[in-house]
Structure formats: structure tokens, C-alpha cells
Amino acid sequence: MSGTVTPSKPDVIGQPGLREQLQAGGKPSFFGELVQETLALTRRLFIQLQRRPSTLVAGIIQPVLWLFLFGALFQNAPRGLFGTSQSYGQFLSAGIIVFTAFGGALNAGLPVMFDREFGFLNRLLVAPLASRFSIVLASVFFIVSQSLLQAAVIVVAAALLGAGLPNAAGLAAIALIVFLLALGVTALSLGLAFALPGHIELIAVIFVANLPLLFASTALAPLSFMPRWLQVVATLNPLSYAIEPIRYLYLHGDWALSSVVMQAPWGAVTFGEALLLLLGFAAVALFSIQPLLRRTLA
């Protein structure tokens, strides 16, 4: 089926027989190809990060500054005001970890949007990808590792500021929570990157979503400070289900999946239930963007 036929002159450019040579090694597996293309796309994102690290540097400096300055803002608040926390700084750590992961994941769609706008995405769309879902997978890997790195730095900074350090199981739980939240939010952001007309619109959505979701969660103040309606909103906000378990394990060495981490207006929420809810959120997010991906990536 090779296109060129000039037997007297070896065709170095078209190199007929290359495909036959490739196929001689056995039919490539779908999974093998998916891994190959996903790794290559992920590698590209990491090369970009390595050569243009300013976003990551800012993404690490900002939350540490938040922790330091915002923590100092309520330094002299009466002890015990923020539940059983020793200080507001300790109370705030969980909120900052989650908010940082959330912000990073919310921006995940931007590089994809720029690839669309600059035509780089075409390069991917004309290639025989095993599945175009590899484009999404690559972004998820990238954002999740970035969020985990940021979370690690915040945990260390919080420890230095006197918030204490959770034990190994606690750190693993934080990693899992950050992973689930970043997964869900990254999926939503990528969905937006394919649905919205351009980067201006995407940035507008990110701008509008970011801070209100922070204020309408338990990141900065406990539920008991809020009016009833805001308590309802905050307990509908997935961010709260990431914040409260982390906060709980910062305050209690002896946490378990059955520990009650939040008193929602309609009842108690346990550690395990919060994790399940985050898992459900990620699953729903990944599922709900399917039609958008299929439309653009059919």
C-alpha cells in the first residue's frame, strides 16, 4: 500500500517500507500507544514548566504569603475562637492547601486554550492518536503533580509557622484529597477550554469562580461564624469537603474515617463521607465533560 514506486532510486524521504517495518514488530497495542502519546504530551508540559517556571514559583510564593499574612491578621484573636485550633494560622493551613490546589487546577484549561488559539492543537488532531483523551490525561498528570508539590511546600511552611505536622498517614490523606480535588477541577477547566470561544472568556470564568468559591467555603472561617444561608452554600461547596478533613487531621492525631469533620445544617459529615463526596465530584466532572471533548475531539 506504500505510495511511492521508484525502485531504481531509493526513496529516503518517503522511505517506503517504514510502515511495514513498524508493523513487523507486531500490531501495536492500544494501551501501549495511549501510554506513549500521553507520556510525550506530559513531557511537553514539564519541559514548559522547567523553562518557564515563573507560574510555579508564583504559585508557591503566593500561598505561603497568604499563610503568613492572613495568619498574622487574626494573630490576637481570642484562643479557642476558631474551634479547637491553637491559632488562626493553624486553622488556615488546611484552607490554603486546598485553595492553592483549586486555583492551580482551575487554570489547567489555559494552556489547552492557547494551543487551540495558536493552532498547536491541530498538530495533535491530525495525528493518529490512540485516544484523544490522552490530551486530557496529560494535563491531569501535570496539574496533579504541580498541586502536590505546592501542597508539600505549604505543609512545610505551616509547620515552620507553628501549625504542627500531621503524621505519615495524615500526609497521605492530604495527598489523596488534593489529588481528588485537582482531578475534578482540572477536568472542569479542560471542559471549559473546549467549550468557550477564547482565552479571554476562560480567564473571565476563572476570575469569577476563584475567590467567591473560596469565600463561600470553610477555608477562612468556620461554619459557626456564618449566617444560616451561607452555611448551606458552604456545605454544598466541594472545597469545604476537602478543607474540613485536612483541618481535622491537623488538629487530631487520632483521626479515622468515621471521625466527624463537619457539622452541616443537615447533619454530621465524616472523614470517609467527605472523601467519597470528593471522589464523586471528580467522577461527575470527568463524566460531564465527555460530550464537550467528543464534540471538539471527535
Add this chain to the structure above:
Amino acid sequence: MAPAVLIQNLQKRYGKVEAVKDVSFQVESGEIFGLLGPNGAGKTTTLRALCTLTTPDAGRVEVSGISVVENPRIARQRLGYVAQEVAPDKVLTGRELLQLQAALYHLPGAVAKERIELVLGLLGLEEWADRRTGTYSGGLRKRLDLAAGLLHAPDVLVLDEPTVGLDIESRFVVWDFLRQLRANGTTVLITSHYLEEIDALASRVAIIDQGVVIATGTPSQLKDKVGGERITLRIREFSPIEEAQTAKHLLQSLPFVQEVIINSAQGNSLNLVVTPQNDALSTIQQSLNAAGLPMFGIAQSRPSLDDVYLAATGRTLMDAELAAVGSRDLKAERKQSMREGK
């Protein structure tokens, strides 16, 4: 054996705009096939349909006998597409971009390495390979894109306006490279709105205008079909249409004049097809004088591909180009292409 590319009665509409009304042509293995037409004629849409970036509304589109609609993955493996707008990732080096490209086409590591060296050499990019593409000139970027298109040894290399926006020197580099491909018998489908480019490189041509193929053949066949010699005549720099009509009737009565077309886009100049004749120019001048008409300028030439286009559409390619630039809704087109995931 199936042709390398088969496009039959392709149609594609974007909202109210019929980008491609009825396009049919075949590219045989080993030839450079040129798709010539002004901007907005439907060339890029045709290529986008071929390369699975857009779904045709109707018609057959096949690569080596494989339908791109039914088997897009196999078709993508067999095509090497070099888009008009170069889009390298500025942060990557040329080699890294090729490595990414190799992985997207699932070349095994050893083959990828070998092919990358090969294409870098072919396009003279060795010394640039490890620099970031952000530092490349436009010509270098285009060469990198050509290298990327060839990397997986496609059946057909598809080039959309490969020399648009390049400086003269880079254009010659690309032309040389395409001649090399031709000598090697690589199958190439190339679009262009530059006549010289198609004339110099393509073994066969389809001329496309407003979404329809208006002529197909080798460049010399097409020119012979138009036949005769050409004379371009201007009564005034900008002649009133009535005057041009009068002159047209007058000149049509001359025995050696085969055809007269009024070129409205060039100040109503007259384009004549004449049977070769020694005193053609002086005879024309005399008959105009006799009718009391002035003559601003006159020129004689062999037929070109532009005359083929002119004979079919009543305007030259360059005029169509200028008109297209004015009437095109670039914003709407951009939105449309974004919607398709550009």
C-alpha cells in the same frame, strides 16, 4: 491501485457560507499535485476535510483508498499535514518538537531517533535542532514543520500554502526541497495562490474558485487549452465600461482575435486571446485610432495559468485575491475554526 488522494464531489458549508460547493480531483502516487486558487476559494477547507480536521457535508474523501470519514485513524497515519500557520511550541527545541511528533505517530524509539536525524538533515536544520523554536525565523519554522510532516513517512505530504509569508530566500529553500521530493517520487498535495509556485513545482493542477474546481490538468495542457497568445490592452488607465464595450466589439471583428474579456478589476482593461500574428499590435492600434479611441498601454505574452483562471472566471487571480481580502469576514472565519478545535 487506488489513487493517493481521491476527492469526489466534496461539499462543506459553514453556516450560510458554502466554503466548498463541489470539489473533485485525484492525486496519483509520485506526483506533486497543485491546488491553485485565490484566498477563500475553498483550498484550506478541502485540505482540512482531507486531514480529518473537519467533517465533509457530502462527498468522498479517501487516502490510498481509505475513507477519512470511516477510518480517520488509518487516514491520519498515511497523511503528513503541514498547516498554513506554523504553530511550534516556542519553548521546545526543534528536536523536542520532532520527538513529540514521533510519539504522536507512535514511532518506536530507535526508528524515531533515526527518522529525526534524517529529516533534520533533509531540511538543513542540524545546527538549529537544539535551539528553542522561539528563536527561529519564519523560514526555519516552516522547515521544521515540513520536517515534522515527513517524519512518519506518510503516503502523501499535504502542504497548505507552504511559502506564504516567507522571505524570498526561504521560499527558494522550500522550493528546492519540494523539487527534491519530486525527484524522489514523493506524493505531495500542495495549495497555493502563487501561480509561479504551482507552475514551477506541480506536475498536475486543479484550479479552484469559489468552492468549485474549474479546470484540471498539467500546467501545459491547461495553457494549451486556453490557446493562442495573450494581449493585454488598456484604453485609458481607468476606462469607462461603455468605452471598453465599444472597444471590445471593435476588436472582436478583427480576424485574428479569438476572444476579448473585459477585466473589470483592472480598470476595465481588455484581455485578448489572439492567433499568433506578427502585426497584431499595430493592427489593433490602427483600428482603435480609426474609431477615435486612445490607447494607454498594450502588452503581449504567452498564456499563463493566470489566463486559464481568467478565461474561466473573468478576473485574474490577483484581483480575486484583492477582492477576497475585502469581502472576507475574517472574524467569523476565525470563530468557526476555533469551534472546530483549531
